[in-house]
Amino acid sequence: MSIQINCEILANNIAGFFNEKQRRVLLASLAQASNEHGTISELAKQFSCSRQTIYAGLSELAEPEKLNELREDRVRSAGAGRKSAKDKHPELLASLENLVSPYTRGNPECPLVWTTKSLRHLSSELKKQGCNVSYVTVGNMLVEMGYTLQSNKKSHEHGDSPDRDAQFQHINNTAILFMNDDCPVISVDCKKKENIGNFKNNGREYEKSGKPREVEVYDFPDLKASPYGIYDVGANEGWVNVGITHDTASFAVHSIRQWWINMGSKRYHDSKVMYICADGGGSNGSRNRLWKRELQSLANQFEMKIVVSHFPPGTSKWNKIEHRMFSAITANWRGRPLETLEVIVNLIKNTTNNGGLKIGCSLDTNLYTTGIKVADEDMSKLNILGHDFHPEWNYLICPNTSN
16 A cells, blocks of 8 residues: 655644654654655655765664664764863863953953953954864853853942941931931932933933933033032932032032021921931041031021031942932933923922932032131131040031121
8 A cells, every 4th residue: 555645734734843863763754655656856855855864864764773872861872962161171260260250350360351241252362372262162061060141240349448337327326316316317418410411310200112212422511510418318208409500518518507597497496406317428537627627617696516527438339318318319311401491490499209218309509618827727627526426427516606
């Protein structure tokens, strides 16, 4: 009895179900069962394989011991197939490890120190060393070796002090004492300067598809804004004073003054002391003489004591205003050009978050000059008392009624 087989249907049906060994044995069986001339060529064409594959299957059918060699989990005979790159180049793993190892950084003789360690660059360098491997193979090997694509992680804080953690603990304990007594605890800092005008602002917001907001190609603003912020830790509210000149100590203390007049005095009307947490440098730095002189004027004006603690050098990101208020402001105006000062003020005023953050804002048009020197004589008039623990970071300024 003669049976006609539609090879196209058969090929479609077995696709994806047969492994290499099963496929060649099946094709060899079909060729063996056919008495027609040209069957092997036709099968090779219909099943998109080599005629040698079918001949290999016929050889296996003719010698049953060869089929027995192929265990159920083995597709090819032992030793069949191309050698892996690692087998052909025993030194390959060591060579690759030497190229990507972090211990080679800084060694000027390492060939990839001064370029990116992309898969193609690694593959090219290995080929120069006599290991002809593709970038895909290099990628697979890196995964096997435990390497993954990773970006830089910000973790090193320069100027790390041995009393860093102790200062953090001091700030935390002092803040708790003040809040328990219903006294203000404020975190202060100046946000980065912002370009005023139709300039690109990082971030994205929804626009009509294919119609992005068009801004200036080059950032050459005529005016920049300096938002100085005061964040009330206990009340989860803050104030931003938007200056248009320089971020000086006079500007910083005047910003605190504006917060007290507009917000602080209304919430803490019975308090005669406030606690300020500030960075260790900049306009409110621990070694800034003008900062301390201006705080003395503030203490005299409102007849209140001012306790100040500075974060250790290089730890400004721990200042609560950074991640509780400034981050919310940045998110609120992302992707939106800050065209005018009015736009900045309104965006800051309308900033909030899931925690109920409230922010007030004002525009400061005063002109603040840089380079003001405070003489030793003026410093001697300050009514300032340093704490026993790092007095340069922790100090008390009392009203000086003689001034």
